[in-house]
Amino acid sequence: MSQTTSEFIFFRVKPSVRPEDPNNEEGEHLLTIFRNTQHESGHQSSAWGRSVKDDNTIVWAINWTDARGSASTEHLTPYLDPNAQPPTSIYATLSPPLCSADALTENPITELCTLSFANSLSAPEKRQLNGDLINFRTAMVEQLPKGSGLKSWSMGEVDRPSLVQHAESPSGQATLHLLVVGWDSIDAHKKSRETEQFVSSISPIREKSLGAIPGLEVKHVSFHKI
Numbered sequence: 243m244s245q246t247t248s249e250f251i252f253f254r255v256k257p258s259v260r261p262e263d264p265n266n267e268e269g270e271h272l273l274t275i276f277r278n279t280q281h282e283s284g285h286q287s288s289a290w291g292r293s294v295k296d297d298n299t300i301v302w303a304i305n306w307t308d309a310r311g312s313a314s315t316e317h318l319t320p321y322l323d324p325n326a327q328p329p330t331s332i333y334a335t336l337s338p339p340l341c342s343a344d345a346l347t348e349n350p351i352t353e354l355c356t357l358s359f360a361n362s363l364s365a366p367e368k369r370q371l372n373g374d375l376i377n378f379r380t381a382m383v384e385q386l387p388k389g390s391g392l393k394s395w396s397m398g399e400v401d402r403p404s405l406v407q408h409a410e411s412p413s414g415q416a417t418l419h420l421l422v423v424g425w426d427s428i429d430a431h432k433k434s435r436e437t438e439q440f441v442s443s444i445s446p447i448r449e450k451s452l453g454a455i456p457g458l459e460v461k462h463v464s465f466h467k468i
Contacts (some may be wrong), residue, residue, distance in 0.1 A: 246286060246311045246339040247401070251279065252457050253318055254326035256317040258424050261300075262466070270307065272334055273433040276302065276468045287343040287362040291465035292429060294351070298323060301354065305340050309333070309401065330457040332356070334420045336446050340396060349393050349424030353431055356400070356458040357419045357451050360411040367450070374446045381443035382423075382434065383416065390430070390437075391430025396422045410452040418455070422465040428462050 261269035261276075276307055286305040291301040306314055315329040322329070346352055357370060377395065381393050400418035408416035425431045434440055452461070 245308065245343055247311060248335050248336050248340050248422075249304045249311065249313060249331060250308060251304075251313060251315060251329050251331045252299065253302075253315070253329035253432065254296070254299050254323040255321050256323050256358045257298055259321045263430050266413070272318070272321050273468070279304065279313050280468065282311070282313070284308060286341065287466040288468045289346045290468060291344040291346075291352070291463040294462040294464065295375070299461070301461065301465075303340075303343075303346055303465065305342070327457055331402075332400050332418065332420065332458070334398045334400045336396040336398040336420070336422060338396055339448060341345045342420065343465070343467045345396070346422075346424075347442055347467045350461050350464065351425045351431070352465055353421070353423040353425060354463060355421040355423065356407055356435050356455065356460075357421070357447070358411075358416040358455055359404070359419070359450055359452060360408075360413065361405055361415045361417050361436055362411065362413045363450070367381075369370060371447070371450055374443075374450075376444040378447060381439040385439045392425035392434065393423075394424035399444060407456060408452055408455070416452055416455075425462075431462070432449075 245313045259268045259272055260266040263269055284307045286307050290300060310314050318329060379395055383392040386392055400420055405415045
């Protein structure tokens with residue numbers, strides 16, 4: 243049975259592009275690109291949203307029925323900030339899967355956290371890392387104080403690209419893990435980082451992780467269904 247693949251495309255648009263404004267021509271054209279992708283084979287659901295920190299950075303999220311699905315980014319070119327890096331696309335098989343756009347749009351805020359690790363980790367180190375990530379999820383989902391504001395949690399290894407260039411890695415390459423976490427607010431996320439559950443469970447992961455990949459830094463996004 244095929245597994246849902248989630249594609250996340252990160253790109254920076256010109257300030258004049260406002261998809262949320264029905265009277266904005268460039269924004270409407272961008273939405274048309276998003277809508278047209280819904281007719282692609284394997285499309286399951288999709289959503290888009292702006293980064294809270296930099297609202298010219300847009301994240302386009304697409305769920306595909308299997309790993310063959312992929313959105314073309316070449317049609318985004320007229321709307322991109324000419325001084326920004328090209329769009330970055332990553333594909334992950336998440337657990338639990340984001341089978342519908344509601345998994346994103348029902349969150350007031352979704353945290354997208356891409357963690358990078360040296361691909362030279364030994365097999366025992368990789369097993370330990372996977373265990374640490376599972377423990378982290380358990381601590382946050384099951385052990386945070388009541389009313390923490392955590393709404394959902396999905397995570398998984400990034401399948402494509404399977405390796406990325408990373409100057410901090412001994413081999414020069416790294417693998418990526420993606421965390422997609424729903425929160426009531428950014429403030430709720432910040433407060434969770436002060437808890438003992440977060441501090442103790444993230445520590446072994448931080449010991450192994452490398453610096454953020456440009457364009458894939460932690461983002462808080464408010465998603466809209468397409």
